[in-house]
Amino acid sequence: MRSRLRGTALTLLLAGLLVGGIVASAITGQLAIAPTEVLGSLLRAVGIENGWAPTDPIVESTLWVVRFPRIVMGLMVGAALAVAGAVMQAIFGNPLAEPGVVGVSSGAALGASIAITIGASVLGGPGVAVFAFLGGLVATLLVYAVARAGGRTEVVTLLLTGIAINAFAQAGIAFVLFIADSASREQIVFWQLGSIAGALWGQVLLVGGVAVLGTVGALLLARQLDLLALGERSARQLGVNVERLRIVAIVLVALLTGAAVAFTGIIAFVGLVVPHIIRMIIGPAHRGLIVASAVGGGALLVIADLLTRTLIAGAELPIGMLTSLVGGPFFFYLLYRQRRRSGGWA
Numbered sequence: 001m002r003s004r005l006r007g008t009a010l011t012l013l014l015a016g017l018l019v020g021g022i023v024a025s026a027i028t029g030q031l032a033i034a035p036t037e038v039l040g041s042l043l044r045a046v047g048i049e050n051g052w053a054p055t056d057p058i059v060e061s062t063l064w065v066v067r068f069p070r071i072v073m074g075l076m077v078g079a080a081l082a083v084a085g086a087v088m089q090a091i092f093g094n095p096l097a098e099p100g101v102v103g104v105s106s107g108a109a110l111g112a113s114i115a116i117t118i119g120a121s122v123l124g125g126p127g128v129a130v131f132a133f134l135g136g137l138v139a140t141l142l143v144y145a146v147a148r149a150g151g152r153t154e155v156v157t158l159l160l161t162g163i164a165i166n167a168f169a170q171a172g173i174a175f176v177l178f179i180a181d182s183a184s185r186e187q188i189v190f191w192q193l194g195s196i197a198g199a200l201w202g203q204v205l206l207v208g209g210v211a212v213l214g215t216v217g218a219l220l221l222a223r224q225l226d227l228l229a230l231g232e233r234s235a236r237q238l239g240v241n242v243e244r245l246r247i248v249a250i251v252l253v254a255l256l257t258g259a260a261v262a263f264t265g266i267i268a269f270v271g272l273v274v275p276h277i278i279r280m281i282i283g284p285a286h287r288g289l290i291v292a293s294a295v296g297g298g299a300l301l302v303i304a305d306l307l308t309r310t311l312i313a314g315a316e317l318p319i320g321m322l323t324s325l326v327g328g329p330f331f332f333y334l335l336y337r338q339r340r341r342s343g344g345w346a
């Protein structure tokens with residue numbers, strides 16, 4: 001009961017941060033927009049006429065063509081990556097498992113790069129997203145096949161597997177860059193940096209649909225993931241089909257990661273930092289963990305995207321670089337703490 005109350009309180013706190021980040025992102029930029037104009041524009045969009053709505057068409061266009069799609073994309077991508085990280089840590093039984101660290105994001109980026117080069121992008125967003133999903137799925141299956149042994153995942157094996165998959169994916173992206181034309185090269189470089197700039201409503205709807213369905217799917221698996229945390233033998237005795245659970249979870253992780261990477265590039269460490277901090281606060285119960293991770297991931301990426309636009313005047317930092325600057329030291333801290341607990345590299 002106490003854990004549930006903590007989870008509810010944390011989710012509400014994160015929701016408040018998310019709302020604050022959304023408002024700040026909507027009003028901040030080269031064109032300053034008043035909060036009342038943002039609210040008025042939203043109310044008018046749902047059919048409520050008011051005196052706050054902007055009268056300048058440039059302001060209206062800036063909100064609905066540039067800022068709102070970008071904000072919603074950040075929210076959905078952050079939620080998708082955080083939920084993917086929470087599920088991945090559950091199925092591997094390791095707090096260091098994360099799509100960016102173990103190569104799933106790189107595999108998805110490789111798939112998206114291939115799609116751009118061979119012309120699958122003519123199908124629109126779904127064409128690139130499908131290839132990104134397939135790349136992420138192959139990477140996740142490789143991690144699962146190589147890193148797990150005897151029902152558990154060794155830290156060293158997991159990290160070495162991630163290094164190998166990341167190296168292979170980067171080599172694949174380099175080869176694709178070599179054979180691609182100049183227009184495709186510019187798009188592929190985008191995947192390696194990570195950015196939410198230029199988000200379109202069609203892309204937002206696709207990523208949003210996947211993020212919502214993926215989060216619902218993760219919630220449906222929450223009870224089985226709780227039982228899996230007790231150990232494979234105990235989970236089987238309680239009626240859990242462990243292998244089927246892991247396969248479904250792997251597909252879910254690849255789907256969430258592929259959809260996010262398809263349009264924003266590699267954004268690392270969101271799936272590592274957010275679920276881990278939330279688990280430390282509210283405990284390991286996956287239902288509350290998944291909900292709070294989705295809200296927290298969305299808040300983190302919305303605020304991070306705001307910082308990329310405002311930290312340096314007249315320039316925009318790649319959001320993937322910013323999340324790595326924050327997530328890298330946190331990853332080292334987790335690695336150091338796990339090493340101390342195990343008395344060595346377990």
